[in-house]
Structure formats: C-alpha cells, structure tokens
Amino acid sequence: MASGKTIKIxxxxxxxxxxxxxxxxxxxxxxxxxxxxxxxxxxxATRGMLTKVKHLVRVVDGK
Known part of the structure; x- marks a missing residue:
C-alpha cells in the first residue's frame, strides 16, 4: 500500500x-x-480498526 493513500469513512x-x-x-x-x-x-492498522466497527461505518471513497 502506498503511503499517500487515504480512505474516507x-x-x-x-x-x-x-x-x-x-x-x-x-x-x-x-x-x-x-x-x-x-x-x-x-x-x-486502520484496516483492522475498520473491520472491528464495519457495522457502524461506511467507506465513502478509497483513493
């Protein structure tokens, strides 16, 4: 994964x-x-956090 990538949640x-x-x-x-x-x-680490609360968040955009 590139260091400049972000995920909007x-x-x-x-x-x-x-x-x-x-x-x-x-x-x-x-x-x-x-x-x-x-x-x-x-x-x-962020992906693991998102997995833990996947029922409470939505990924809007992944760049």
Whole structure:
C-alpha cells in the first residue's frame, strides 16, 4: 500500500449499547457522531480498526 493513500469513512451507526472497545475505535478513527466523516491513512492498522466497527461505518471513497 502506498503511503499517500487515504480512505474516507462515514459513521452510520450509533455506539450506544456497544462494547467500550468499539467506542474507543470510533474515536481513534476520528468519529463519534452519526453522519461525521473522516479521512484516514490506508494502513493495515486502520484496516483492522475498520473491520472491528464495519457495522457502524461506511467507506465513502478509497483513493
């Protein structure tokens, strides 16, 4: 993966009644409210975070 690639993600689900680790993962991705979006680097660590909360986020654009 190239170092300049980013992924744009948007939060579509609420962290209410979710495990604390999932809430912390959302905060680590720069999200904490439904409808917010963030651009994160395309790294294996970020991909793992997205996998953990895939039911709460949507990948809008991957460049």
């Amino acid at each position: 948007e939060q579509i689900g609420s962290p209410i009644r979710r495990e604390q680790t999932q809430r912390q993962t959302l905060v680590g991705l720069g999200l904490n409210k439904i409808g917010r979006s963030a651009e994160v680097p395309d790294t294996p």
